[in-house]
Amino acid sequence: MPQLNMVQAINLALREAMARDDRVVILGEDVGKDGGVFRVTDGLYEQFGAERVIDTPLAESAIVGAAIGMAAYGLRPVAEIQFLGFIYAAFDQLLTHAVRLRTRSRGRFSCPLVIRTPYGAGIKAPELHEESSEALFCHQPGLTVVVPPGPYHAKGLLTAALRHPDPVLFLEPTRLYRMIREEVPEEEYTVPLGRARIVRPGNAVTVVAWGSMLQRTLDAVTGYDAEVIDPMTLSPFDSATLLASLAKTGRLVIVHEAPLTGGFGAEIAAIAAAEAMLMLRGPILRVAAPDLPVPLAKLVDHYLPQPEQIRAALDEVLRY
Amino acid sequence: MPESVLQTFTITRLEILDPAGNADPALLPSLSGDELRRLYYLLVLTRTFDARALALQREGRIGTYPSVLGQEAAQVGSAFALERSDWVFPSFREMGLHLTLGYPVHQLFQYWGGDERGQRTPDGMNVFPISVSVGTHLPHAAGAALAARIRGDRIAVATYFGDGATSKGDFHEGLNLAGALRLPVVFICQNNQWAISVPLLRQTAAPTLAQKAVAYGFSGIQVDGNDVLAVYRATREALEKARAGGGPTLIECHTYRMADHTTADDASRYRAPDEIEAWRERDPLLRFERFLARQGLWNEDYAAEMKGKAAGEIDEAVRRFEAIPPPTAAEMFDAVAAELSPALKSQKNRLA
Numbered sequence: 001m002p003q004l005n006m007v008q009a010i011n012l013a014l015r016e017a018m019a020r021d022d023r024v025v026i027l028g029e030d031v032g033k034d035g036g037v038f039r040v041t042d043g044l045y046e047q048f049g050a051e052r053v054i055d056t057p058l059a060e061s062a063i064v065g066a067a068i069g070m071a072a073y074g075l076r077p078v079a080e081i082q083f084l085g086f087i088y089a090a091f092d093q094l095l096t097h098a099v100r101l102r103t104r105s106r107g108r109f110s111c112p113l114v115i116r117t118p119y120g121a122g123i124k125a126p127e128l129h130e131e132s133s134e135a136l137f138c139h140q141p142g143l144t145v146v147v148p149p150g151p152y153h154a155k156g157l158l159t160a161a162l163r164h165p166d167p168v169l170f171l172e173p174t175r176l177y178r179m180i181r182e183e184v185p186e187e188e189y190t191v192p193l194g195r196a197r198i199v200r201p202g203n204a205v206t207v208v209a210w211g212s213m214l215q216r217t218l219d220a221v222t223g224y225d226a227e228v229i230d231p232m233t234l235s236p237f238d239s240a241t242l243l244a245s246l247a248k249t250g251r252l253v254i255v256h257e258a259p260l261t262g263g264f265g266a267e268i269a270a271i272a273a274a275e276a277m278l279m280l281r282g283p284i285l286r287v288a289a290p291d292l293p294v295p296l297a298k299l300v301d302h303y304l305p306q307p308e309q310i311r312a313a314l315d316e317v318l319r320y
Numbered sequence: 321m322p323e324s325v326l327q328t329f330t331i332t333r334l335e336i337l338d339p340a341g342n343a344d345p346a347l348l349p350s351l352s353g354d355e356l357r358r359l360y361y362l363l364v365l366t367r368t369f370d371a372r373a374l375a376l377q378r379e380g381r382i383g384t385y386p387s388v389l390g391q392e393a394a395q396v397g398s399a400f401a402l403e404r405s406d407w408v409f410p411s412f413r414e415m416g417l418h419l420t421l422g423y424p425v426h427q428l429f430q431y432w433g434g435d436e437r438g439q440r441t442p443d444g445m446n447v448f449p450i451s452v453s454v455g456t457h458l459p460h461a462a463g464a465a466l467a468a469r470i471r472g473d474r475i476a477v478a479t480y481f482g483d484g485a486t487s488k489g490d491f492h493e494g495l496n497l498a499g500a501l502r503l504p505v506v507f508i509c510q511n512n513q514w515a516i517s518v519p520l521l522r523q524t525a526a527p528t529l530a531q532k533a534v535a536y537g538f539s540g541i542q543v544d545g546n547d548v549l550a551v552y553r554a555t556r557e558a559l560e561k562a563r564a565g566g567g568p569t570l571i572e573c574h575t576y577r578m579a580d581h582t583t584a585d586d587a588s589r590y591r592a593p594d595e596i597e598a599w600r601e602r603d604p605l606l607r608f609e610r611f612l613a614r615q616g617l618w619n620e621d622y623a624a625e626m627k628g629k630a631a632g633e634i635d636e637a638v639r640r641f642e643a644i645p646p647p648t649a650a651e652m653f654d655a656v657a658a659e660l661s662p663a664l665k666s667q668k669n670r671l672a
Contacts, residue, residue, distance in 0.1 A: 025470060051470050057500050062493035065459020066466060072448070073407070073467035092490075096453045097460065105449045106440035107655040142656050165658035194661060236661030 001183040006176055009151035009184045010040050010116070013158040014078065016188055018048050021076065024162060027054040028063055028080030037082055038118060038177055064090035064115065068097050071113040076162060081117040084171065085128030091136075098167045099142035114161045119147075119171040120212045121257060121304055124297040130174075131294060132211070132258040137169050138235040138267065144168045144193055145235040147210045151182040153232060156191030164193060175212040196238035198245070202227035205317055206245040208268055209255040210234065213305060217255050220310035224318075234264055239271050246272060250281035251317045257304050260288040282320030285313045331531045333574070334554050335544040339602055341610025349553045353617055359400055359548055360612060361626050363605050366392045366416035368630040369425065372638065373415075373432060377583045381642070382433040386413045390546070390578030393604030394510050395480075396420050397551030398573070401559055402478060407446040407468070409461040409479035411454070413510070417480060421447060425637035426644075435647060455485030458494030458507065465503035465562075476562035478506045478555070484515025486529050495570065499536035504562035506555065507533075507570045510545065512577035517590035533570035545575030546604040549611075576602070648672070 004012065017024045026041055032055035035042030045053040056063050060081055067077040081087045087094070094115070101111040121130035137145050146161060146168060148154035154172070161168040200218060204225035209217035214230050221228060227245050231237060246252060252272050254265035265286040272284055287305045295303050336347045351359070370389055376382045388395065395416030402408065402421065410417055418428055423445065430438030431450065439449040451457040461479035468475050485491050486509060498505045511529050513520050526532060533540030543554045551573055558569035576599040580587045612618035650672040653664060660668065 054466070054501075057493075057496055059493040059496065061456075061490055062459045062462065062497045065456065065490060065494065066463030066497060069409075069460035069463025069465070070467040070470075071463075072460070073464045073471070075467045075470065077463075089489075092453070092456060093459065096456055097451075101449070102657065103655045104436065104439055105655075106437050108440045108443075109448065110658065236663055240662070 001185055003181045004151045004184040005178045005181050006148070006151045006154050006172065007038060007040050007178060009155040010158055010172065011042060011044070012184065012186070013155040013162075014041065014044060015047065017159065017162045018044065018052060020188070023074065023076045024078065025052045025054065025070065025075055026078045026080065027056050027067060029056060029058055029082055031055060031080050036080060038174070040116070041080065060086055060090040061093050064093040064098065067113045067115070068093060068101065068111055071111045072101065072109045076112055078114045078116060078162070081115060083129045083131070084117045084119040084133060085131040087115070087117060094137075094143070094167070095140055099140050102166065103142065110165055111167050112165050114158070114168045114170055116170045116172060118174040118177070120173045120175055121294050121300050122175040122212055124300070127296065130300065132256070132289070134171060134234055135258060135262055135264045135267075138264050142166060143235065144233060145171065146193060146233050147171045147173065147231075149210065149214050149230050149232060150176060150180045151184050153191050155184055156189050157193065157232060159188060160190040160193050163190070168193070171211070173211040176215070179215070191232070194233045194236050194238060196229050196231045196233070196241040198227060198241065199230050200226070200228040203248055205251040205253060205314055206242070206249045207253045207255060207314070208242065211257065213255045213257050216305070216307060217310055220307035221314065224314050226314065237267065237271070239275065242268065242271065243276055246276040246279050250279050251320070252280070252284045253287065253310070253313045253317055254284070255287045255305055255310055257289050259291040260286060261291045263288050282317045285317055287313050329531065329534045331528050331540060331542060333542040333544070334550045335547055336549040336553065337547045337607050337611050339607055341607055341614055343549070343611055347550075347553065349549055349556065351552075353615075356612060356615070356617055359396060359552070360608060360618070361630065362396045362400070362416070362420050363392045363548065363608060364626050365419050365630040365633065366396060367605060368627065368634050369415055369419060369428070372634050373429070374579075374583065376429070376638070382429060384582050384584045385432050386582045387577070387579035388413055388415050390576050390599065390604070391510055391512055392416050393548035393608070394545035394551055394573035394575045397548040398478070398508050398555040398571070401552050401555035403475070403559075405446070405473070405475045406559065407448075407461075407464045407475060407477045409448045409457045409464070409477065410450055411457065411481050411485070412450045412452050413482065414480050418447070421445065423447060425633065426640035429637060429641035430644065433641060435644070437647060455481055455488035455490045457481075458485070458490050459497065461505050461507075462494050462498045462501075462503055465498065465505045466501060468504065474563050476504045476506060476559045478508055478559070480508045480510065482515065483509065483511040483513065483520055483523055483529060484518070485509070486532060487523055495533065495536045495568070498568040499538050502565075502567040504565070505568040506558040506562055507568065508555065509570065509572045510575055511572050512575050514577055514581070514587075514591065516581045516585060528572060530570055530572040538568045538570070540570035540572065542572045542574055545573030546602045546607065548604060548608050
């Protein structure tokens with residue numbers, strides 16, 4: 001089995017899907033000859049041609065809007081937004097149309113599109129290239145929001161997303177693109193959407209983390225009897241896995257790199273408070289970025305939650 | 321070095337019928353007597369629907385409604401040129417389009433009556449749900465056209481919007497994408513002169529909306545939007561060009577909204593009454609009647625017969641609409657996603 005990084009694994013998922021199903025088409029800025037600014041679509045233009053790997057004008061609303069029309073017509077478009085921070089121009093299309101098309105047409109039309117985009121901080125890029133605004137999207141009924149943790153899961157989750165009957169936002173943690181190599185089967189497999197995984201079992205405290213914070217959390221919990229959960233799909237969120245873990249540990253820490261206020265951690269905390277109140281032995285703690293725009297390279301390490309902050313939260317909750 | 325002229329352009333305006341109903345024989349589309357009478361019936365049906373919808377709104381039997389009075393020719397004429405296999409992306413003021421395409425009339429009342437089930441387009445009919453968001457459906461039309469080309473389907477896509485939509489970013493992005501990829505889309509602007517209270521002069525400094533196509537690399541044409549034959553001819557030609565791989569066209573139907581923006585609006589606050597009077601003589605229905613009379617296809621008895629037939633069709637649709645039981649709370653959940661998440665299932669159970 002080949003050892004692949006996440007860029008290669010996603011490329012492989014796209015290549016297989018396109019070979020298997022001629023309805024799958026890719027569109028976006030620089031996805032064709034250039035193979036994407038992170039090379040995620042490398043070689044697909046050469047293999048499948050300009051009609052299936054479509055370089056579009058620089059226009060995010062048109063990319064997502066056109067993908068909606070293509071999906072409704074019967075294709076399976078994969079729209080690439082070059083960075084999550086650029087999707088705001090297409091927010092209108094996503095919220096006004098993509099997530100509402102099935103409802104508005106009472107099921108006559110659907111919108112099975114996948115929007116892939118690099119997300120998250122820590123790559124020393126300019127403004128708007130390091131956003132972590134997943135909570136904005138998790139608030140939208142009808143949208144599935146996925147954050148793959150590494151190469152193996154990225155391939156399986158993307159394959160599942162490409163078969164999902166409704167729109168999926170696929171947030172690829174940029175910092176992980178080339179950080180991790182894993183064995184990735186060349187044959188087709190799926191990792192189901194809407195299901196969390198227990199990355200590391202433990203009994204004293206449950207820690208939920210995703211994206212680039214997952215690896216940092218796994219490093220930070222060394223020496224603690226912590227159970228680490230990776231939701232993989234943020235919306236819909238797998239509460240069952242969380243609640244089963246809380247029944248065992250009675251303590252919860254949530255780690256994310258998005259700003260604290262209104263971050264997705266707040267939703268997880270609310271689920272735990274509503275459904276597991278009597279199992280909890282201590283306060284629910286969140287380790288998150290401050291409520292600031294993501295700073296540029298010189299300050300980004302101060303912005304991102306650090307291992308010592310994660311450990312401080314664990315120590316605090318374990319005092320109860 | 322001398323300056324040189326890189327580009328010049330002209331915008332043509334197409335009119336076939338004058339207000340007295342005289343036709344330019346060189347421009348008349350080849351339509352049979354039956355087809356001309358069908359067009360007339362659809363204009364009458366649209367006006368009848370509109371009057372009934374306004375009355376139902378006043379009686380509290382439907383909600384806020386946007387009148388199409390005065391724009392019947394722009395809608396019926398363009399829709400009459402469409403093939404059943406073409407895809408259509410409407411805005412929200414195109415009931416004449418829906419009626420021409422054969423959209424179930426009771427479903428139109430159902431939608432404006434606040435029941436989303438009215439938006440379920442019948443199978444085999446490629447009409448997108450009504451878009452209340454201004455102009456955002458133009459990129460969808462480009463996308464469907466792109467998909468059709470990838471699939472090898474020889475169809476065209478038509479999308480409808482108003483003059484206000486031409487100020488939006490998605491107008492630019494949709495037309496630009498269609499132009500750059502040479503997609504089979506016909507952009508049909510109903511320039512009715514007013515975006516609620518904002519007149520065209522405040523919408524753009526361009527003397528025509530049709531000329532905006534020039535910047536995207538394809539042709540734009542202005543047609544007299546109150547002349548059903550001119551609208552039909554221009555749309556038909558644009559659709560045939562699109563299906564033959566000739567790329568997009570922008571059609572500006574120069575028309576006028578005779579009524580308020582919606583039943584929640586009072587146009588007398590911003591519009592002079594003599595402006596409306598000046599357009600009354602250009603009434604699209606009146607003009608087509610005069611033309612048909614000259615062709616020997618129309619008289620008062622025939623008009624009365626058609627109006628009676630339209631009234632009967634609308635009566636029946638209203639009866640059908642009002643006999644539909646209201647949707648249940650559980651139905652809210654039925655089309656939000658192909659499969660409900662555990663959280664949604666429990667929310668549904670709580671409300672059902």
